[in-house]
Amino acid sequence: xxxxxxxxxxxxxxxxxxxxxxxxxxxxxxxxxxxxxxxxxxxxxxxxxxxxxxxxxxxxxxxxxxxxxxxxxxxxxxxxxxxxxxxxxxxxxxxxxxxxxxxxxxxxxxxxxxxxxxxxxxxxxxxxxxxxxxxxxxxxxxxxxxxxxxxxxxxxxxxxxxxxxxxxxxxxxxxxxxxxxxxxxxxxxxxxxxxxxxxxxxxxxxxxxxxxxxxxxxxxxxxxxxxxxxxxxxxxxxxxxxxxxxxxxxxxxxxxxxxxxxxxxxxxxxxxxxxxxxxxxxxxxxxxxxxxxxxxxxxxxxxxxxxxxxxxxxxxxxxxxxxxxxxxxxxxxxxxxxxxxxxxxxxxxxxxxxxxxxxxxxxxxxxxxxxxxxxxxxxxxxxxxxxxxxxxxxxxxxxxxxxxxxxxxxxxxxxxxxxxxxxxxxxxxxxxxxxxxxxxxxxxxxxxxxxxxxxxxxxxxxxxxxxxxx
Numbered sequence: 001x002x003x004x005x006x007x008x009x010x011x012x013x014x015x016x017x018x019x020x021x022x023x024x025x026x027x028x029x030x031x032x033x034x035x036x037x038x039x040x041x042x043x044x045x046x047x048x049x050x051x052x053x054x055x056x057x058x059x060x061x062x063x064x065x066x067x068x069x070x071x072x073x074x075x076x077x078x079x080x081x082x083x084x085x086x087x088x089x090x091x092x093x094x095x096x097x098x099x100x101x102x103x104x105x106x107x108x109x110x111x112x113x114x115x116x117x118x119x120x121x122x123x124x125x126x127x128x129x130x131x132x133x134x135x136x137x138x139x140x141x142x143x144x145x146x147x148x149x150x151x152x153x154x155x156x157x158x159x160x161x162x163x164x165x166x167x168x169x170x171x172x173x174x175x176x177x178x179x180x181x182x183x184x185x186x187x188x189x190x191x192x193x194x195x196x197x198x199x200x201x202x203x204x205x206x207x208x209x210x211x212x213x214x215x216x217x218x219x220x221x222x223x224x225x226x227x228x229x230x231x232x233x234x235x236x237x238x239x240x241x242x243x244x245x246x247x248x249x250x251x252x253x254x255x256x257x258x259x260x261x262x263x264x265x266x267x268x269x270x271x272x273x274x275x276x277x278x279x280x281x282x283x284x285x286x287x288x289x290x291x292x293x294x295x296x297x298x299x300x301x302x303x304x305x306x307x308x309x310x311x312x313x314x315x316x317x318x319x320x321x322x323x324x325x326x327x328x329x330x331x332x333x334x335x336x337x338x339x340x341x342x343x344x345x346x347x348x349x350x351x352x353x354x355x356x357x358x359x360x361x362x363x364x365x366x367x368x369x370x371x372x373x374x375x376x377x378x379x380x381x382x383x384x385x386x387x388x389x390x391x392x393x394x395x396x397x398x399x400x401x402x403x404x405x406x407x408x409x410x411x412x413x414x415x416x417x418x419x420x421x422x423x424x425x426x427x428x429x430x431x432x433x434x435x436x437x438x439x440x441x442x443x444x445x446x447x448x449x450x451x452x453x454x455x456x457x458x459x460x461x462x463x464x465x466x467x468x469x470x
Contacts, residue, residue, distance in 0.1 A: 035448070085350035101276045114259065114265065142436075309327060332392075
């Protein structure tokens with residue numbers, strides 16, 4: 001695969017464009033069904049497609065990269081040429097701070113060096129007890145489910161939020177979880193509206209939308225700042241996430257993180273990291289668990305096989321971190337759910353240098369779209385791509401595919417730092433839930449859309465039946 005430089009790059013053939021309507025291009029298609037629009041673009045025009053949207057003078061031009069090789073080039077091989085400088089990331093940054101998800105350059109490198117020791121496998125494995133405790137609480141609450149029906153989208157969002165809040169804040173989880181649950185939807189909807197709009201009014205103008213978002217941010221920032229101040233006054237206060245000795249909840253560890261070269265986080269930087277971990281740490285895992293349960297509810301044979309593995313491996317005991325490697329089929333189920341419903345269905349970048357990808361060149365300054373939603377359904381790598389089949393993720397099958405045919409956690413130097421935690425939480429929670437309940441889908445189709453993460457646009461209800469063995 002050839003790659004050029006800013007000067008003298010081989011432009012190759014012209015990038016094919018998706019046909020839209022006069023003057024507005026694909027604006028309405030992207031607004032009504034962006035994921036479907038990206039799929040149609042790949043099916044009609046191949047692995048690099050240009051999509052225009054908006055009126056002249058306010059027009060966005062998106063270069064969409066759909067192949068595994070192209071995704072690897074953007075995220076890994078040529079990562080320095082593709083930055084988080086686009087309009088959408090700026091809106092996320094303005095609302096959720098300059099944490100690991102949004103920071104760049106030396107800010108990012110410094111943050112990563114300070115945070116990385118807190119996400120070693122050994123450290124993350126220590127949070128298994130907290131995940132199990134929150135899962136047990138959700139399982140117990142289902143005994144009161146009306147007509148034996150639960151919405152697994154809502155329930156898994158509640159579970160994932162409680163788990164990540166407990167791990168971040170320890171015993172202060174009660175002071176934070178309700179605030180996050182109330183404020184996050186307001187802020188994320190605000191980010192989405194602004195992030196996908198070609199022009200926005202200033203945030204400080206006193207419009208109803210600006211005021212609602214500002215109030216939600218003030219409340220969310222306030223609870224984080226109060227707990228951070230408490231930790232700085234009395235290290236270890238509020239600990240008890242189930243991670244071991246006092247002071248080992250993640251906020252305490254972040255507050256104590258320091259090095260001779262990178263210093264330590266000040267209070268504002270701590271809040272930025274906490275907000276990003278809350279955002280990325282609960283919505284993504286909730287999505288994976290929701291759709292794993294939804295898919296198993298629609299496929300009873302695979303559900304029974306996963307439950308048999310759980311019962312055989314665990315018996316009646318609570319799962320721990322060591323059980324991840326002992327539950328290979330359950331892990332395959334989760335990976336297949338993340339293929340069909342990746343929590344980050346679209347990833348954006350800004351090209352800072354003209355770069356040849358395949359037979360075409362993406363120009364400097366272009367907005368670039370990677371779409372796991374599309375690449376995970378690429379027919380060249382996924383036969384019958386819409387079919388749920390956990391056997392796609394046996395070790396032999398994985399070895400036969402390109403590395404970036406499946407990339408729910410991104411890749412390259414900015415791959416998600418929390419991917420082991422996400423898998424740990426998902427495997428433990430799913431194992432405990434399947435041992436307690438059998439599932440039958442009430443809603444067989446769930447409409448989805450691309451937000452900051454993949455979002456359900458309708459209920460995901462399942463009828464549940466309590467099993468004798470826990």
